[in-house]
Amino acid sequence: MIESISNATIADVVRQTLEQFRPNHGFTFRSPAITVTGEYCVSQLGDALQELGAQHVMLVTDRNIHQLGLVSGCESAITLAGIELTLFADVNGEPDSKLVRQGYATLQQCQADFILGVGGGSALDCAKAIAVIGDHYGPLSELKVGGVCSRRVGLGAIPTTAGTGSEATDITVIFDQTQKIKVPIKGPALVPDLALLDPTLMSGVPAAITAATGLDALTHAVESYVSIQSNPLSRAYAYHAMQSIFHTLPKVVGYGQDLALRGQMAVASFKAGLAFSNSGLGLTHAIAHQIGARYHLAHGVANAILLPYVMQFNALCCQHEYAHIATALGVSRDAMTERERCQAAIDAIKQLADDLGLPNQLASVGVTVQDLPLLAEQAMQDICLQGNPRQVEQAQIEQLIRQAIGGTHGT
Ligand SMILES: [Fe+2]
Incomplete structure (x- = not known):
């Protein structure tokens, strides 16, 4: 009898037994081992x-960032510490699988034991991918199946914009040349060991980019706060990020040379990154990814347009949480009902995007109704949809994008 039980059956019984002992309402929270902040840090x-x-x-950076001299301080700090340095300054726009392979070839050649990304979201995503790609030569989509859990080198990230939060997150997005699609790669190994937030590297970012990237960070915080995968720590970081971004972003867009404000935005963006890395996102990002890829629209701009529409749609399921958000933003009043607080939060975020000069309808950035079915179909497949607090069907996404094209708000 005993011989007839296969190893697979035993493994299945063990797995089922362990499942029963999984703690209820428990969570795992991951963050960089070292975070350094402050002017000239x-x-x-x-x-x-x-x-x-x-x-x-091995320092991975954007060509432009290197030419602007923004990396020179990092290079000096590394060599002054007696650490060997290899420069890979070939990132130019969104990273693709070919560039990641080139980076990995450089890593094998120089035998570095630490990858440091310096720059915007593209440079950091590229650095993270080089650190985990290893000897994988198949389609990148294979990597996302079980999550990327191991890497053989250390990993650090120094952002030069406040928005993606990539220095805190367990995700990187790479364009796969084989499949001709953007592939999100996710896993614990993608959380950097070191995040360094120096606002002096951000003071030259133009106002329009500051506004768009700041709205991206705000969207991370809002979607994380109401995500069905959120936990007490992610909600705490998301709440404080919203509070800080809402009050700081207009001032930074208006006066970008203020290093104290830039520092606050850098930390707020980092908090929003920590939050969503540990909770997932939602429908805004699920749609924004498709629109960004098809129309080459800046990610933060797509989020800024879509977020109020998605909040209105999700309000059915998270009126209570949106009322909290109104308190975080400082637009809640004692006399208001919970429903009014919820609406005040949505209105305040829409008003912020308007005040910052961001577009408020998808028609103005070239999105057409002909693409609705395709965009909605692709959004239904996006990994970010898993965190959305309201279940959604393809027809509802089409209706929501239709509203956002015309700039008409409904429920
Ligand atoms: Fe984002």
Whole structure:
């Protein structure tokens, strides 16, 4: 009898037994081991790298960022700490699988033990992908199946914009040349060991980019706060991120040279990144990814247009949470009902995007009704939809995008 039980059956019984002992309402929260913040904190980069045991750093950055001299402080800090340095400054726009392979070839050649991304979302995404790609030569979509859990080198991220939160998150997005699609790769190994937030690297970012990336960070916080996969820690970070971004972003867009404000935005964006990395996102991002890919629309702009529409749609399921958001934004009043607070939060976010000069309808950025079925179909497949608090059907997404094209608000 005993011989007839296969190993697969035993493994299945063990798995089912362990499932029964999984704690209810428990959660796992991941964040960088070291976070360094403050004006001119690039000077502390060498100490942080030594603490992490780095002996040879491969610095991955944007061509433009390098030409602007924004990386020179990092290079000096690394070499002054006696750490060997190899520069890979070939990122130019959104990273694709070919560039990641080139980066990995450089890594094999130089034998660095630490990858450091410096730049906007593209440079950080590229650095993260190089750190985990290893000897994988199949389609990138294979990597997302079980999540990327291991890497053989250390990983650090220094953002030069406040928005993507990539320095805190477990995700990278790479354009796969084989499949001709953007592939999100996700897993614990993508959370950097080191995040360094120096506002002096952000003071030259133009107002329009500051506004769009800031709205992206706000969208991370809002979607994370109401995500069905949220937990007490992610909600705490999301709440404080919303509070800070709502009050700081208009001032930073108006006066970008203020390093204290830039520092606040950098930390708020980091908090929003920590929040959504540990909770997932929602329908705004699920649609924004499709519109961004098809119309080459800046990610933050797509989010800014879509967020009020999605909030209105989701209000059916999260009026209570949106009322909290109204409190975080400072637009809640004692005399208001919960429903009124909920609406006040939606109106305040729409007003913020308008005040920052961001477009408020998809028609103005070239989105047409002909593409509705395709966009909705693709949005239904997006990984971000898993966190959305309201179940959604393709026809509802089509209706929502139709409203956003025309700039008409409904429920
Ligand atoms: Fe985003």
